[in-house]
Amino acid sequence: MTDRVCLAYADREFTTTDLECLTNGTAEVLESRGVRAGDRVALMSSNRPEFVFALRGAWALGASVVLLSPAWKRAEVDHALAVTGAKHAVGDHPVLAEALPMLHLDEAVAPSDRTFPALDPDTDALFVFSSGTTGLPKAARHTHRAFAVAITHWRAALGLGPDDRMQIMTPPSHILGLLNIATALDAGAWIRLHPRFDVDTMLAHIQSDRITVEMAVAPIALAFAAHPRIESYDLSSLRYVMWCATPVTKSVADEVTARVGIRWITAYGATEFPVISSNPLDDARLDTVGRPVPGVEMRIVSVDDGAVLGTGQDGEIQVRSASVMAGYLPEDATASAFADGWYRTGDIGNLDADGYLRITDRAKEMIKVRGFQVAPAEVESVLHGHSAVGDCAVFGVPDPADGEAIVAAVARTGAVEESELITLIGDRLASYKRPRRVVFVEEIPRLPSGKVLRRVLKERVMSACAKNREL
Structure with missing residues (x-):
């Protein structure tokens, strides 16, 4: 050579x-x-x-x-x-x-x-x-x-x-x-x-x-x-x-x-499954993330019963290929990532008649900031360490520059200001995990099981912020 x-x-x-x-x-x-x-x-x-x-x-x-x-x-x-x-x-x-x-x-x-x-x-x-x-x-x-x-x-x-x-x-x-x-x-x-x-x-x-x-x-x-x-x-x-x-x-x-005169192409992948789909070089449709690349199988399944769905129907995007990860560490996290050998992306989307994939929502609660995934639980664990935080939950909101911005909702039990909590997280975690805003609320809505009703919380916070012309 x-x-x-x-x-x-x-x-x-x-x-x-x-x-x-x-x-x-x-x-x-x-x-x-x-x-x-x-x-x-x-x-x-x-x-x-x-x-x-x-x-x-x-x-x-x-x-x-x-x-x-x-x-x-x-x-x-x-x-x-x-x-x-x-x-x-x-x-x-x-x-x-x-x-x-x-x-x-x-x-x-x-x-x-x-x-x-x-x-x-x-x-x-x-x-x-x-x-x-x-x-x-x-x-x-x-x-x-x-x-x-x-x-x-x-x-x-x-x-x-x-x-x-x-x-x-x-x-x-x-x-x-x-x-x-x-x-x-x-x-x-x-x-x-x-x-x-x-x-x-x-x-x-x-x-x-x-x-x-x-x-x-x-x-x-x-x-x-x-x-x-x-x-x-x-x-x-x-x-x-x-x-x-x-x-x-x-x-x-x-x-x-x-x-x-720049020409654009778009693609879709994940840490666990690096290449899932891409626009064909001769037919880029930017309202989609393209077609599954050769060697990757894709299906859309119902989030309710796992049934395989047809063209144009929204469901969880599942994929399989020889390129998928071998599993997670810790190992006990691996089983829930797969369904009958298919990797569960956690994203919601549909396939059109030409086989192009559109992503319409996220089933998982990860927040994606500048392409990096942020776990709400990781940010929440830092907030819970503050003595004045009685309860909290974190979610993402659309942001034109970063994809999503992080918002933390906090129910206080004592005196603490927004800047103090943002600094606390910035001192403990990477800068892209720092919330754009901390919003103080009366309570965090939860199911009897303790699971945060994140969508309900997000709607409440966004509605209140809209009234005050915030976010």
């Missing part, structure tokens, strides 16, 4: 040989620190080339990787380590270094031409965290075989090949960021990594790097639409922009297209 540049970061470039040798060198350093086949290695990193070397280096040793968000605070990291049993750490984040002895990604690694045994495809590759509605985040367990299938699906959906050029600003701890990196390398495409999102940087590099495929979530699309000088950039190299992780705001997409 011809050696070629495949990875760029700032003013550094790496060839395919560099990637292989630095992966091997990182594997040797991890091995010297005690990492062995079957171990779980926590990885908490910004988007940088060393993330790729560490991920692949751990895999070379037969270890699996536990992906931790660099936005997390110590309590979240401690939970992830406890759930997965990770005993080794690599990254560039002080929070992980406080929790475990950590190989810092700034440490020099010597390239190596050592070879390692072939991987067993049925061993664990990844643990990626996904929020649930009744407790702290769960780790979705992916084998090498399943993740390889997901890469195949994503490559086909993107029509990605060796002539393509991508830049990646989404966090590598999120399934989308990781999948983009892995798929681009698998396809032989060229990629540039950026440590964070900046709209001017993104636009400038589309122009200078001749980017062909761009990834966007709602904040990126809105930044495009709001940019006063977007017409000054040469974006003609783009084949399309893929809008992922958050619902498409068609008016925003149409506005950007009218200004600079």
